[in-house]
Amino acid sequence: MESLQFIIELLGTFAFAISGIRSASSKNFDWFGGYVVGLATAIGGGTIRDVMLGQAPFWMTNSVYMVCTAFALLTFVMLKRQFTRLSKTWFLFDTLGLALFTIAGLQKTLIAGYPFWVAIIMGCMTGAAGGVLRDVLVNEVPLIFRKEIYAIACILGGLVYWVCTLVGVPVALTVIITFWAVVVVRILAVKYSISLPVLKDPDLWKK
Amino acid sequence: MESLQFIIELLGTFAFAISGIRSASSKNFDWFGGYVVGLATAIGGGTIRDVMLGQAPFWMTNSVYMVCTAFALLTFVMLKRQFTRLSKTWFLFDTLGLALFTIAGLQKTLIAGYPFWVAIIMGCMTGAAGGVLRDVLVNEVPLIFRKEIYAIACILGGLVYWVCTLVGVPVALTVIITFWAVVVVRILAVKYSISLPVLKDPDLWKK
Amino acid sequence: MESLQFIIELLGTFAFAISGIRSASSKNFDWFGGYVVGLATAIGGGTIRDVMLGQAPFWMTNSVYMVCTAFALLTFVMLKRQFTRLSKTWFLFDTLGLALFTIAGLQKTLIAGYPFWVAIIMGCMTGAAGGVLRDVLVNEVPLIFRKEIYAIACILGGLVYWVCTLVGVPVALTVIITFWAVVVVRILAVKYSISLPVLKDPDLWKK
Numbered sequence: 001m002e003s004l005q006f007i008i009e010l011l012g013t014f015a016f017a018i019s020g021i022r023s024a025s026s027k028n029f030d031w032f033g034g035y036v037v038g039l040a041t042a043i044g045g046g047t048i049r050d051v052m053l054g055q056a057p058f059w060m061t062n063s064v065y066m067v068c069t070a071f072a073l074l075t076f077v078m079l080k081r082q083f084t085r086l087s088k089t090w091f092l093f094d095t096l097g098l099a100l101f102t103i104a105g106l107q108k109t110l111i112a113g114y115p116f117w118v119a120i121i122m123g124c125m126t127g128a129a130g131g132v133l134r135d136v137l138v139n140e141v142p143l144i145f146r147k148e149i150y151a152i153a154c155i156l157g158g159l160v161y162w163v164c165t166l167v168g169v170p171v172a173l174t175v176i177i178t179f180w181a182v183v184v185v186r187i188l189a190v191k192y193s194i195s196l197p198v199l200k201d202p203d204l205w206k207k
Numbered sequence: 208m209e210s211l212q213f214i215i216e217l218l219g220t221f222a223f224a225i226s227g228i229r230s231a232s233s234k235n236f237d238w239f240g241g242y243v244v245g246l247a248t249a250i251g252g253g254t255i256r257d258v259m260l261g262q263a264p265f266w267m268t269n270s271v272y273m274v275c276t277a278f279a280l281l282t283f284v285m286l287k288r289q290f291t292r293l294s295k296t297w298f299l300f301d302t303l304g305l306a307l308f309t310i311a312g313l314q315k316t317l318i319a320g321y322p323f324w325v326a327i328i329m330g331c332m333t334g335a336a337g338g339v340l341r342d343v344l345v346n347e348v349p350l351i352f353r354k355e356i357y358a359i360a361c362i363l364g365g366l367v368y369w370v371c372t373l374v375g376v377p378v379a380l381t382v383i384i385t386f387w388a389v390v391v392v393r394i395l396a397v398k399y400s401i402s403l404p405v406l407k408d409p410d411l412w413k414k
Numbered sequence: 415m416e417s418l419q420f421i422i423e424l425l426g427t428f429a430f431a432i433s434g435i436r437s438a439s440s441k442n443f444d445w446f447g448g449y450v451v452g453l454a455t456a457i458g459g460g461t462i463r464d465v466m467l468g469q470a471p472f473w474m475t476n477s478v479y480m481v482c483t484a485f486a487l488l489t490f491v492m493l494k495r496q497f498t499r500l501s502k503t504w505f506l507f508d509t510l511g512l513a514l515f516t517i518a519g520l521q522k523t524l525i526a527g528y529p530f531w532v533a534i535i536m537g538c539m540t541g542a543a544g545g546v547l548r549d550v551l552v553n554e555v556p557l558i559f560r561k562e563i564y565a566i567a568c569i570l571g572g573l574v575y576w577v578c579t580l581v582g583v584p585v586a587l588t589v590i591i592t593f594w595a596v597v598v599v600r601i602l603a604v605k606y607s608i609s610l611p612v613l614k615d616p617d618l619w620k621k
Contacts, residue, residue, distance in 0.1 A: 032559065057466055139555045199232035199235065325474050339551070352448075
C-alpha cells in the first residue's frame with residue numbers, strides 16, 4: 001500500500017511536471033525555464049499548503065521530486081514528435097496524481113489539527129494550485145478557472161473523505177474511495193464535457 | 208465597538224470579493240474561478256502578512272471569510288444587470304474594508320513585536336496585496352500600480368497611527384482617527400482625481 | 415570583509431531595484447508601482463527563501479533595503495535621459511549582487527541544517543526569484559526563462575561552493591571563489607551570447 005502510494009505520487013509528479021514543461025515549450029522557454037515551470041507545477045500546490053500549515057515544504061526533505069522533474073524534462077526533449085500522441089497517457093497520470101495529491105493535502109491538514117473545511121481547501125490547493133502557478137509563470141490566464149471540472153473534483157473528493165470519516169469507514173478504505181471518487185469525477189467530466197456555468201461581465205449587458 | 212469592527216470587516220471582505228469576482232467575469236471565468244479570485248482578493252493580503260509574521264493565516268481559524276465570499280458570488284450571479292448601477296455602494300464598502308484591513312495589519316504586526324515601519328508595510332500589504340493577487344490571477348497589469356491613490360492611503364493611515372501612538376492618543380481613539388484618515392484620503396483622491404506622478408521609460412526619451 | 419560584503423549587498427539591492435523600476439516604467443506605473451516592483455525585485459527572492467526556511471524575512475529586521483530602494487527610485491527619476499547610457503554600470507552591479515545573493519542563500523540554508531542540494535536551490539532562488547516576481551508583477555513572461563545564462567550562474571556557483579567545502583577549502587576562500595565563479599560565468603555568458611537550448615512545442619512539429 002505504502003509503495004503503491006509512492007509509485008502513484010511519482011507518476012503524478014511526473015505528469016504535473018510534463019504539463020508545466022509543455023506550457024513552457026509553447027512559449028519557447030529554454031531548458032532551465034522548462035525545468036522551473038515543470039517543478040512549480042509539480043510541487044507548487046504542496047509548497048503553498050506546507051507554508052500555510054507552518055511546516056517545511058515537503059520537497060526539502062526528499063530530492064526525489066527534483067530528480068523526477070529532471071527525468072520529465074529529459075523525456076520531453078527526447079520523445080519530441082511522438083509526444084502529442086501520448087496525450088491520453090499524460091491525462092491518466094495527471095488524474096491519478098490529482099487524486100493522490102488531494103488525499104495527501106487532506107491528511108496532512110487533518111494531522112496538523114485543522115477542521116475538515118480547512119482540509120478540503122488544502123486538498124484542493126495541493127491538487128490544483130500548481131497548475132495556477134504554471135499558468136502565471138508562462139503569463140497565461142489560469143486554465144482551471146475557465147475550463148472543465150478539475151479543482152471541483154478535488155473538492156468533491158474532500159467531501160467524500162469527510163462523509164466516510166463521519167460514518168466511521170476505516171482510513172485505508174476511505175483513501176481508496178476518495179481516490180476513485182476524484183478519478184471518476186474527473187474522467188466523467190472530461191468525457192461528457194461537463195463544466196460549471198460561466199460568469200458574465202455585467203458591463204456587457206448594457207451594450 | 209468589537210461587533211461594529213466585525214460588521215465592517217465582513218462588508219470589506221464582501222466588497223473585496225465582489226471586486227475579484229467582477230475581474231473574473233471580465234475574463235469569462237466559471238463559478239469556481241470567480242470564487243477563487245474573489246477569495247484571493249479578499250484574504251490574499253492578510254494571508255501574505257500572516258505567513259511573513261510566521262503565523263497561521265487568519266482565515267484558517269474562522270470559516271466566515273469562505274462563507275462571505277460564497278455569498279458575494281451568489282449576489283453577483285443573481286443581481287446581474289442591476290450590478291453596475293450599484294458601483295457607488297461597492298466603492299464605499301471597498302473603502303471601509305481598506306481602512307479596517309490596514310488597521311488590522313498594523314495592530315497584528317505591532318503585537319508580534321515588530322517596529323512601526325514594518326507595521327506600516329504590513330498594513331499596506333493587508334489592504335492592497337489582495338488586489339495585486341487578483342490582477343495577477345486574471346493576467347492583467349496590477350491596477351494599483353498605475354491608478355489613483357489606493358495603497359498610499361494605507362501608508363498615510365499607518366503614519367497617522369504612528370503619530371497618534373507617539374503623542375499618547377488612546378488606542379480606541381487612534382483606531383477611529385486612522386480609520387477616517389484612510390477613508391477620507393481615498394475618497395478625496397478619487398473625487399479630485401489625485402494621483403502620483405508616472406514613471407517614464409528612459410528608452411522612450413531617445414526617440 | 416564584513417563591511418565589503420555589506421557594500422556589495424547594497425550595490426546589488428540597488429541594481430536589482432533599478433531593474434524592477436525600469437520594468438515598471440516601461441508599463442507607465444506610477445511612483446508607488448515603481449517602488450513596489452523595485453522592492454519585489456530586490457527582496458523577493460530572499461523573502462521566498464526565508465518563508466520556506468521558516469524564518470522571518472530578512473528585510474523585516476533592517477530597514478536599509480527599504481531605504482536603498484527609495485534611493486534607487488530617486489536616482490531613476492532624477493537621472494532620466496542619462497539613464498540608458500549607464501546600462502553597463504547596472505549590469506556590473508546586478509552581477510555582483512547576483513553573486514552575493516547566491517552566497518547568502520547558500521549559507522543561510524546550510525546554517526538552517528539542510529543538505530547541499532537544498533542550499534543550491536535556495537541560492538538560485540535568492541538570486542533569481544526576484545526577477546521572476548518582477549516580470550509577473552508587470553505582466554510579462556519571465557525573462558530568465560528564455561534569455562541567456564542567469565540562474566544557471568547561481569547553480570554553478572552553488573556547485574563550486576559545494577566542491578570547495580568537500581575538499582576542505584576554508585570558508586572565507588570558498589566565498590571568494592564562489593563569488594568570482596558566478597561573476598565570471600555571467601559575464602562570459604553575456605559576452606559570448608551563450609545560452610541554453612530552447613524547448614520546442616511538440617504541437618508545432620505536426621504542422
